[in-house]
Amino acid sequence: MRIAVEDLAVSLSGREVVSGVNLLAAEGEIAGLVGPNGSGKSTVLRTVYRHLAPHAGRVLLGDTDLRSLSAVESARRIAALPQERGGDFELTVREVVAMGRTPYKRAFAAEDRADADAVAGALERVGMAKAARRRFSALSGGERQRVLLARALAQDPRVLVLDEPTNHLDVRHQVELLTLLRDQRRTTLIALHDLNAAASVCDRLHVLHGGRLLASGRPRDVLTPALLAEVFGVRAAVVDHPLTGDPLIAFDHRSVAGAEL
Amino acid sequence: MTPTAALTEKREEEREGTPDRREEEREDGVRTIRAGWVAAALGAALLVALVASVALGSTPVPLAGVWSAVARGVAGREPAPGTQDLIVWQLRLPRALLAALVGAGLGVVGTAVQALVRNPLADPYLLGISSGASLGAVAAIVLGAGAGGALGLGLSSAAFVGALAAFALVWAMARRGGGFSPLRLVLAGVGIGQFLSGFTSYLVLQAGDEQQTRGVLFWLMGSLGGAQWATLALPAIAVPLGLAALLGRARALNALLMGDETAAGLGVDVTRLRRELFVVTSVLTGVLVSVSGAIGFVGLMVPHACRMVVGGDHRRLLPVSALFGAVLLVVVDLVARTALSDQELPVGVVTAMVGAPTLLYLLDRRLERS
Numbered sequence: 001m002r003i004a005v006e007d008l009a010v011s012l013s014g015r016e017v018v019s020g021v022n023l024l025a026a027e028g029e030i031a032g033l034v035g036p037n038g039s040g041k042s043t044v045l046r047t048v049y050r051h052l053a054p055h056a057g058r059v060l061l062g063d064t065d066l067r068s069l070s071a072v073e074s075a076r077r078i079a080a081l082p083q084e085r086g087g088d089f090e091l092t093v094r095e096v097v098a099m100g101r102t103p104y105k106r107a108f109a110a111e112d113r114a115d116a117d118a119v120a121g122a123l124e125r126v127g128m129a130k131a132a133r134r135r136f137s138a139l140s141g142g143e144r145q146r147v148l149l150a151r152a153l154a155q156d157p158r159v160l161v162l163d164e165p166t167n168h169l170d171v172r173h174q175v176e177l178l179t180l181l182r183d184q185r186r187t188t189l190i191a192l193h194d195l196n197a198a199a200s201v202c203d204r205l206h207v208l209h210g211g212r213l214l215a216s217g218r219p220r221d222v223l224t225p226a227l228l229a230e231v232f233g234v235r236a237a238v239v240d241h242p243l244t245g246d247p248l249i250a251f252d253h254r255s256v257a258g259a260e261l
Numbered sequence: 262m263t264p265t266a267a268l269t270e271k272r273e274e275e276r277e278g279t280p281d282r283r284e285e286e287r288e289d290g291v292r293t294i295r296a297g298w299v300a301a302a303l304g305a306a307l308l309v310a311l312v313a314s315v316a317l318g319s320t321p322v323p324l325a326g327v328w329s330a331v332a333r334g335v336a337g338r339e340p341a342p343g344t345q346d347l348i349v350w351q352l353r354l355p356r357a358l359l360a361a362l363v364g365a366g367l368g369v370v371g372t373a374v375q376a377l378v379r380n381p382l383a384d385p386y387l388l389g390i391s392s393g394a395s396l397g398a399v400a401a402i403v404l405g406a407g408a409g410g411a412l413g414l415g416l417s418s419a420a421f422v423g424a425l426a427a428f429a430l431v432w433a434m435a436r437r438g439g440g441f442s443p444l445r446l447v448l449a450g451v452g453i454g455q456f457l458s459g460f461t462s463y464l465v466l467q468a469g470d471e472q473q474t475r476g477v478l479f480w481l482m483g484s485l486g487g488a489q490w491a492t493l494a495l496p497a498i499a500v501p502l503g504l505a506a507l508l509g510r511a512r513a514l515n516a517l518l519m520g521d522e523t524a525a526g527l528g529v530d531v532t533r534l535r536r537e538l539f540v541v542t543s544v545l546t547g548v549l550v551s552v553s554g555a556i557g558f559v560g561l562m563v564p565h566a567c568r569m570v571v572g573g574d575h576r577r578l579l580p581v582s583a584l585f586g587a588v589l590l591v592v593v594d595l596v597a598r599t600a601l602s603d604q605e606l607p608v609g610v611v612t613a614m615v616g617a618p619t620l621l622y623l624l625d626r627r628l629e630r631s
Contacts, residue, residue: 051525075528084520087379089573091518099516103528107509155527 001062001077001158001187002026003048008057010043018043018211021057025159025187025204032202032219033191036232039208041191042083042163048189049080049161061159075103079157081148081165086136093139093147094132097122100154122153126180142173149180162190166197195232199223200246207231220247229257296577299570303584307361310591314357315349318598322349356488359552360594360608361587362496363485364559366549368567368586369504370542371560372578376514377538378443381568385546385560388450388539389427392457394550395481396464397423402476403464416480417492417551424547427453432539441535442521483556483609485594492552503545504583510534511575518573556609558616559586565623 005023009016018040025031033041046052048059050071059066066074079100100122101115123129126146131139136147145165152160162181166174174194178201181188192198198205199219207215207222209231215222228236228249235252242248315331316322322330322345330349333340340346370385378387385391401419434449435441461481468474479486507514513534516524521531563586564578571577590608593615597606 046522049522049526051522051531070528071525071530072528075526078526080522080526082520082522082526084523086519086523087381089376089381089518090568091515091573095515095572095574096519099512099519099523099527102512102516105512161526 002029002060003078003159003187003189004060005044005048006058006060008044008047008054008059010040010047010052011055012043012052016055016211019056021208021211021213022216023189023206023213024216025189027187028185029203030182030188030190030201031204031206032198033189033206033208034193034195034198035208035214039231040211041208043211044208045080045161045163045189045191046082048159049078049082050074051080051082072103075155077157078159078161079152079155081145081152081160081162083163083167085144088137091136092132093128093134093136094119094123096136096147097132097150097154100151100156103155118154118156122150123147125153125184126150140173142169142176145169145173145177146180149177153184158187160184160186160188160190162188164191164193167193195223195228195249199249200241200244223247223249233257296571296581300581300584303581303588306588307584307591310588310595311357311361314360314591314595315353317595318348318353319602320345320348322353351489355490355493356485356594357591358493359488359496360485360590362493362500363549363553363556364563364586364588364590365583366496366500366503366545366586367556367560367590368563368582368584369500369507369579370545370549371586372564372567372575372582373507373514373538373542374560375564376517376575377535377542378447379518379520380443380447381565382561383447384558385542385549386454386555386557388446388543388546389431389452389454389457390424390450390543390546391550391555392454392461393427393430394420394424394547395555396457396461397421397426398480398551398554399461399464399477402473402480403468416487420551421547423457424543424550427457428543428547431543435539436536441532441539446535446539479607480554481609482607483554483612484607485553485590486605487552495548496552499545499548500583503541504579506541507538508576508579510537511579514538514575515573554607554609556590556612558612558620559590562616562620562623563589565620569623569627 003025005021008021009019011017021040021044023031023033023044033044035041043052047054050066061077097119098111098115101111101118104115120129123132126149128143128146128150131143136144139147149165166177169177174197178197182201190202202219205217205219205222206213207227214231215227223238225236225238228234233256235255235257237250239248239250312327316324316327326345327349330340330346331354333346334350334354340350367385374385374387375381375383398416398420401416430453431449434453435446465474465477468477513524513529516527516529517531517534524531564582567578567582567585571581593611594608597608597611600606
C-alpha cells in the first residue's frame, strides 16, 4: 500500500519546524529521507506514526486520510521503529516483540494463537528465534535493532516507518539490518544518516533541508555534487560503485564545500 | 587474519558467550513457566502470614483460639472485654488485614509509578501525594481536634484532603506544555512534595507536648496501629479497583517502558494514559497514606524484587507485586509489633531497616550481572 505525505506542516511550541513537505513511498518501495541534523526528518516521521499531529497537510495511506482512522486503527497499518532505546525493565526479547500485538488486543484479552504465530514469525524473519528468552537489555546494538524490527513486523503493518535504525551500529550490522529490511518488500519510509546506504537501499529519496523538501527522485538523480554541497556543505564526487553499480558518494574529507572561495 | 586465528577467536567468543547466555535462558525459563506458581506460593504465604500475625504477639493465642474467635466474629457476636476473642477480632485481625491491603496497594502503585515515569527507582511517594497527606494529618494532630473537628475531619480524612490538595497542585504544574512527561511529573512531584514538607516540619516544631510529637512521628514513619474494621473499608475497595484499572492497561504500560514514541506507534494515546495513571496512582496513594502514614521502601522494593523473578511484563508483574507487597507488610508489621518486648516500632522504621539493605543487595547483584 502506498503512503504519501501532502503539504505537511508541523509546529512545535509555536515554531514551524516543518512546512510544505511532500513525500511518497509507492507500494513495496523503500523511500528514504535524508538531510542534515535538524532538517526535520524525525518530525515528519513522527507525524506518520502519530506521535505528533500536523498543523497543516495530511498523510494518505492508500486513499485514506490518516486522521479518519483511530490511533489503534492506524497502528494496525503503520508500524514504527523510533530512535528510542527503552529503560532496563527486565523484558525478554519475546515480550518486546509481543508488544507489536498491542493494537490488536482489547483490555484483559489474553494472547491467542494468531498473536503467538505473528510473534514467532517475526522473530524467525529477523533471525532471532533462538534469542526469544534472552533479556532485551543484554543484547548487542545490532541484535536489539533486529528485535525492534521484529516487533514492528509482529504488528503486521502495510507500511514500515524507521528513524535512523542503523545509528550506532558497526558496518556489518548496518548491512545486515538494511538487507533484512529489503527482504521484507514492504512499503517503507526510512530516515538514514548514511548517504551511501540510502543510495543503495532506497528506491526513492527525499532530501530535507531546514524543514523543507529540497529534492525528490531516484537516488542517482537526487544525489548530485551540487546538492551535496548545498544541503550538507561538503565536497563530493558521485561515481558508480565498483561492486554493485549503485551511486557511490566519495566525500572530500579535507575541505568543506566553498572553502576554496 | 589466518584461518586458524579466526577459528581461535571464534572459539573464544563462544567460550565467553555461552555461560552468560545459558544463565539468561535459564532465568527466563523460570520467569515464564513459574509466574503462576509464584503467585500461588505467595497466596499461600499470605495466608500463613495472616494467621501468624493474628496468633503471635504480647499475648500469644493458640491456633484453635484464633479459629474460634474468627468464627464467632464472622457470626457477628460481640467479643466480651478482656477476652482472647477481643484481641483477635478487634485488634489483630483488622490490623493484619490492613497490612495486607496497604502492602498490596504499595506494591501495585510502585509498579505503576515506575512505568509512568519510566524509572525503576521511582516509588509511590515520588509524586508528592504523600507529602500532602502527611501535612494534612500532622495539621490535624498539632492544630488539634479543634481545627479538624470544626471541619468535621478525623485524622484519616485530614490526610486524604491533604493528598487531594497535593494532587491538584502537581496536576496543575505537570500538565503544562502539552504535558505529563516523566520529567515534568517528577519535577512537579518533588517540588510540591518539598514545599509541603516544609510546612509539615514547621508544624512539628509547633507541636505542644511530647505526646503530640510522638503521634506526629508515628504518622510520618508509617504505622498500622490505628487499624479498626472501619479503617479497612476504603482500601478494601480502592486497592482491588486500582489493580483492575491498571491490569486493564497492562499492555499499554509495557509499551510505555520502551518510550513514548514507541507507545504512540503502537496506538497508545500516551498523554491520556499518563493522565489516567497519575489519577489512579494518586488516589490509591492518598487512600493508603491516609490509613497508615507513609510507609517507606515497600513501593520501591516490591516491584524490583518481583521484576527479577517474573520479569517486566505488567500482566504478570502487577498481580505478583500486589501479593508480594501484602506478604511483606504483614510479616514486617508482625516484626514491628513483637521485636521489642516493651514497645512497638513504627512499621516504617522496620521497612527502612530491612528494605534499604535488601534493595542495595538487589541493585548490586543486578549491576554485576550486566
